[in-house]
Amino acid sequence: MNISQTSLALQNLARRTFRTYALLLAIAIVSGAIFSTSTLMWGVNSSLNKGLSKFGADLLVVPKGSMISMKSALLTGEPSLFYMEGGIMEKIASIKGVKSVSPQLFLTSVDGDCCVMGNAFIIGFNPKTDFTVLPWLEEKKERPFQMDDVIVGASNSYNVGDTLFFYGQNLTVYGKLGRTGVGLYDNAIFMNIERAYVMAEQSHNTPNVKPLKLVRGQVSAVLVQTEVGAKIPFISFTISKDPDVKVITAGNIITSVRQNLVTLFGSTLVLSFVLILANALMISAIFSTIVNERKRELGILRAIGASKISIFKLIVSEAAMLTSMGGALGVFLGIVIMRVYQRTIIFNLKALNMPYLWPPVESIIMLASIAIAAAVVVGVAGAFYPALQGSRLQPYDAIRAGE
Structure with missing residues (x-):
């Protein structure tokens, strides 16, 4: 995508500020939820694996x-x-x-x-x-x-x-x-x-x-x-x-913690995936409306020489920009909220017998990148069909339909 397409995409996003901000917020909420949940689950798992790897004992025998x-x-x-x-x-x-x-x-x-x-x-x-x-x-x-x-x-x-x-x-x-x-x-x-x-x-x-x-x-x-x-x-x-003793294995402990993880985060993950699907459908519906609103503009672009693929890229790039910004905002808010309430988070996890160790910076960067990339994929997928429709518009018919 060249620089003129980038500028045009940004201008189109700025044209409808309320709609743009509403989409940004919706995407940020989903991305933030996915990033935060993934970070917490990663922290619990890595803490458990690191701690038990240092434990050194294969079995732990305790009183009945x-x-x-x-x-x-x-x-x-x-x-x-x-x-x-x-x-x-x-x-x-x-x-x-x-x-x-x-x-x-x-x-x-x-x-x-x-x-x-x-x-x-x-x-x-x-x-x-x-x-x-x-x-x-x-x-x-x-x-x-x-x-x-x-x-x-x-x-x-x-x-x-x-x-x-x-x-x-x-x-x-x-x-x-x-x-x-x-x-x-x-x-x-x-x-x-x-x-x-x-x-x-x-x-x-x-x-x-x-x-x-x-x-x-x-x-x-x-x-x-x-x-x-x-x-x-x-x-x-x-x-x-x-009969007076019980045996605990590392497997017992890991299974217990992971069951707690599923109980605690299972509903959050299900809700996040439902929201991902809802966002994809919402983006598809909104960009279909955008294509209908901009038929005249798209027709003029085709009339002055823009190719079908250029129109397709323009619409998809708008979705990619919007969702990448929303994903980045969600990750930022997720990090801020987790850091502000980190003591409360760790306290509540420990109350559920779940150890927690904050992931290293490189792991957080990786999880953030995945969350943002997922947001972009959802945006592109949602805008794919409207972009395909927009690229198939004939210049004359599009200009007439937009009048």
């Missing part, structure tokens, strides 16, 4: 009746307290195909002078058998992990070298994990499980504090890493024979 609480703790980082006998680890380790097992012990802090902060999710882990915490440190001190050290998740405001205290015990921030979007690793504070047992015992001697209800040797979860080629369903089935 605590599966829902465990999934919530894993995905959102909300403190959850449940315990079982640690002897289960020996049974699991003896199963064929199990490479290693490692315990985790869940605690929580209380408000008051005994703790630097209340309701902190504290997790005791065994540094000697761990394969899910220490390997993913993004920052750390240049020395081995010690008994009085803690590791904080990326969402914590504490930095390496800071001093914390829980139940009267001073602890040093040894390292900080990289952000994953999965609550357990972003929000929790990790310490040596032996220190966690001591802290639990110390809580019984702390005045005006409700003591932690656990005994040495109990654990909250057992993380299981299997050997390459091991039959995970067989191992899971074998562990599940114990």
Whole structure:
């Protein structure tokens, strides 16, 4: 399309400002909805995949009746307290195909002078058998992990070298994990499980504090890493024979989150596709009206030498310009709204046990480009038939019909 066609297309759009703005708004709403929904779904999926890829455990064994609480703790980082006998680890380790097992012990802090902060999710882990915490440190001190050290998740405001205290015990921030979007690793504070047992015992001697209800040797979860080629369903089935425990797999978690995604965004996606179809029909109807209104103009253009293909391109280019501007406006509004309400969005997603990590800039650019391109395709498709009709007009008949 040459520059004269571009200028003419812009002039034609500016001629009917109300109609142009109404179409822009309709297209912007649909494009913004598609872009925002896609961005949120992308963020949840990428956060889940990134977090679980760093999780390192093929299976997670928890006490019977605590599966829902465990999934919530894993995905959102909300403190959850449940315990079982640690002897289960020996049974699991003896199963064929199990490479290693490692315990985790869940605690929580209380408000008051005994703790630097209340309701902190504290997790005791065994540094000697761990394969899910220490390997993913993004920052750390240049020395081995010690008994009085803690590791904080990326969402914590504490930095390496800071001093914390829980139940009267001073602890040093040894390292900080990289952000994953999965609550357990972003929000929790990790310490040596032996220190966690001591802290639990110390809580019984702390005045005006409700003591932690656990005994040495109990654990909250057992993380299981299997050997390459091991039959995970067989191992899971074998562990599940114990009536006092439940087994969680990464597949369970992903399925649960994706079901929530479908529930939350399914109706939005259906509505968006209905609006896309409605926009295509609306654009087709409006451009049919435009062609009828401009028969004289189109006839004159044909009379002075414009080809059929030039008329076709002129009408289609108007639709492409209009929808690309509407798509860009929708993407811009979507980004603004999501950034303004990002805390509310993340809070509501976490309430549904859906972790969220904002997509990287390159992914947002890709999603924005797709939304704008989709808007242009809808516009061109809607204007195709009216443009074809306009290009077939005979100059004399078109001039007479437009008088």
